[in-house]
Amino acid sequence: MTAPFNQPPIFDGHNDLILRLLRGSATAEGVAAGLPDGHIDLPRARSGGLGGGFFAIFVASPSNASERHDAMVQPEYDLPLPEMIPQDEALTVTLEGAEALEALEAAGAVTICRTVDELEAAIHGPKMAAIMHIEGAEAIDPDFEVLHQLHARGLRSLGPVWSRPTIFGHGVPFRYPSSPDTGPGLSEDGKRLVRECNKLNIMIDLSHLNEKGVDDVAAITDAPLVATHSNAWAVTPHSRNLTDRQLEMIAESDGMVGINFASAFLRPDGQMNNDFPLDLLLRHLDHLVKFLGEDRVGFGSDFDGALVPRDIADCAGLPALRAAMKDHGIGDEMMEKLAWRNWMRVLRKTWAA
Secondary structure: OOOOOOOOOEEEEEEOHHHHHHHOOOOHHHHHHOOOOOOOOHHHHHHHOEEEEEEEEOOOOOOOHHHHHHHOOOOOEEOOOOOOOOHHHHHHHHHHHHHHHHHHHHOOOEEEOOOHHHHHHHOOOOOEEEEEEEEOOOOOOOOOHHHHHHHHHOEEEEEOOOOOOOOOOOEOOOEEOOOOOOOOOOOHHHHHHHHHHHHHOOEEEOOOEOHHHHHHHHHHOOOOOEEOOOOEOOOOOOOOOEOHHHHHHHHHOOOEEEEOOOHHHHOOOOOOOOOOOOHHHHHHHHHHHHHHOOOOEEEOOOEOOOOOOOOOOOHHHHHHHHHHHHHOOOOHHHHHHHHHHHHHHHHHHHHOO
16 A cells, blocks of 8 residues: 555654744734634644754844845845844744743644654654744853753753854854855854863764854764754755764764755745746755765754745645655655654764663
8 A cells, every 4th residue: 555645744843833833913812713824733733744853043134035035045145143132032932932831732733752752753643743942042151050951841952043143153244155064163152062062972063054054063063963954065055064084073973964945945046936846956956965974864844944945835736845865766765864863863863862
């Protein structure tokens, strides 16, 4: 009997649903019951086979979305980075984000998971499995009191930066064409942050870090190197994507990369335009598997934070991705690895559980 195209469940390396809750464009109850827009809600997750993922808590900078879109459909672009956000301001938003994730759990939309055993149970259940993730560590103080408090609350994954700078390091700008070598590496506080996360078994996310920052993490960490939502620079030479040298480092560490669905990071021309076939996503998949092997690649959609391919559209469209992968020659065993087993493998190593 052929498996339905909403199976196996896909565990997702990154989504920005919490940002929608913080902005008031969605509610926890709406996510549980179904939303008229956006990329993720529980009914569509069940329909598409989204088993769960990393739910990012992100402190947004003021921005003009239309200006950003207009820039990213040009043949070349280089968007200026926003200013650093003060720690007290970021902490307020981050705590609100943690409350929003907890509200999703109370509404019956997600199960917040702190161990791999909890994840493996939840992704096959009626609710989405959720990892608390922070994208950009502006809320974290240099004494790490907030880090410990959030860890006790369920934090299990952290990106030292989004793209704007923090006291810990520097991110890449939204620049095409560009290598990720765009500035200095981690600060001394950033290096201490990596060591403290290692002690707490909090995963460090390399996505958005610049090249020197990735090198610094690799030199310090005792955990696998993981980029939750990044693509192959050799296919799309965007600053946000990973070079072959970086992929070799990730493979050597027995780490992992989640393929980002954002159109500008998938298209070879770097355009923020979702009118393209899933063959382009499969080109990134093939390149990543070439360097990382089939045990170190998964997905990191950036749902609710990016313009995703038209043939996927939202989490209910994930069967189209599975169908494209099957047509591409990916068999059942590799399909399960890419969909969720690889994430469980690397998290079990990282969380030491």
